[in-house]
Amino acid sequence: MNLDDWKSQIKRGTLEYCILLIIKKKPTYGYELISTLESYPIMAAKENTIYPLLRRLSKEEYISSSWQESTEGLPPRKYYTITDKGLAYLSAMSVEWENLINTINEMKGV
Amino acid sequence: MEGIDKTLNNYLEQIEKYLKPIEVSERIDIVKEIQSEMLELQQKGVSSEQIIERLGSPTTLAKAYLGESISKNSRLNWRKVSALLAFYSLVGLGGMMILPVISICAAVFLLTGALCPIAGIVKYAAHLQGYEISQIGIQLNHYEASATAFLPISFIIGFVLMAVGWLFWKLTLITIRSMYSGKKKLNQL
Numbered sequence: 001m002n003l004d005d006w007k008s009q010i011k012r013g014t015l016e017y018c019i020l021l022i023i024k025k026k027p028t029y030g031y032e033l034i035s036t037l038e039s040y041p042i043m044a045a046k047e048n049t050i051y052p053l054l055r056r057l058s059k060e061e062y063i064s065s066s067w068q069e070s071t072e073g074l075p076p077r078k079y080y081t082i083t084d085k086g087l088a089y090l091s092a093m094s095v096e097w098e099n100l101i102n103t104i105n106e107m108k109g110v
Numbered sequence: 111m112e113g114i115d116k117t118l119n120n121y122l123e124q125i126e127k128y129l130k131p132i133e134v135s136e137r138i139d140i141v142k143e144i145q146s147e148m149l150e151l152q153q154k155g156v157s158s159e160q161i162i163e164r165l166g167s168p169t170t171l172a173k174a175y176l177g178e179s180i181s182k183n184s185r186l187n188w189r190k191v192s193a194l195l196a197f198y199s200l201v202g203l204g205g206m207m208i209l210p211v212i213s214i215c216a217a218v219f220l221l222t223g224a225l226c227p228i229a230g231i232v233k234y235a236a237h238l239q240g241y242e243i244s245q246i247g248i249q250l251n252h253y254e255a256s257a258t259a260f261l262p263i264s265f266i267i268g269f270v271l272m273a274v275g276w277l278f279w280k281l282t283l284i285t286i287r288s289m290y291s292g293k294k295k296l297n298q299l
Contacts, residue, residue, distance in 0.1 A: 029146075030143055030146070030147060031146070031147040031150050031151075046164075046166065047144075047147070047164070047165050047166070047171065048165075048166050048170055048171045048173075048174035049174065051140070051143065051144070051171075051174070051175070052174045052175050052177070052178035053178070055136075055140070055175065055178065056178050067142075073153070074149070074150070074153060075113070075145070075146040075149035075150055075153075076142075076146060077146055077150075078139075078142070078143050078146065
């Protein structure tokens with residue numbers, strides 16, 4: 001077990017949470033989401049991770065999507081929006097996240 | 111598809127081809143979304159080669175979609191089976207061919223290995239009762255083992271067969287494990 005393995009496991013476990021957090025802020029399209037994640041090295045993920053994940057989150061109805069025409073020769077974009085079910089899921093995840101952070105802080109003796 | 115060159119168009123056509131098990135309306139949507147990112151990147155002045163490098167090979171990307179739909183869809187239906195088949199054909203024929211062969215070998219060797227000493231015991235027991243079972247025995251050229259000699263021989267042969275079966279079984283486990291880690295990598299980042 002090396003550090004990179006561990007980091008990739010953390011990423012795998014939290015990516016869904018991060019994606020929902022980003023989409024919650026405002027409707028986001030795929031490439032925009034990937035770019036946002038890319039700006040945080042610990043969360044950087046490729047298209048072949050994000051698109052299938054978005055598709056699953058849509059199927060599970062945590063997010064919904066709609067195509068929107070862009071202006072000035074830009075391609076139409078598929079925007080993702082968080083649903084009520086997604087919001088409920090996200091707040092449940094946030095509780096667990098706080099719980100995890102508190103646990104770790106307690107173990108560290110902070 | 112307008113606005114993109116031949117390289118990118120080919121890429122999308124391949125994705126579309128690999129995603130055949132996915133329902134047509136969804137498939138079109140997936141391709142359209144990838145195309146949208148291509149156009150977006152093109153607008154930023156990224157070359158077609160760089161775009162493809164960024165997206166990864168069409169098989170990898172298609173596998174990721176298929177893998178996700180296999181692992182997250184608990185209902186077993188024809189669509190899932192065909193997704194599974196498409197997935198394994200992308201994973202490689204190896205998994206589809208090797209696994210059944212070695213697992214069957216493992217089962218057959220273990221079974222015959224277990225049966226062999228039983229046959230030896232049966233023949234020996236019958237011999238003690240005064241019966242000779244000629245259907246059970248071992249024959250090498252002109253040598254035919256007596257019931258007394260056959261008993262230990264059957265145990266040795268049984269042991270060897272079991273050992274071979276056990277090796278095939280280990281091989282089966284290793285193959286499954288390596289396939290599983292391949293699938294795990296696929297869902298990884």
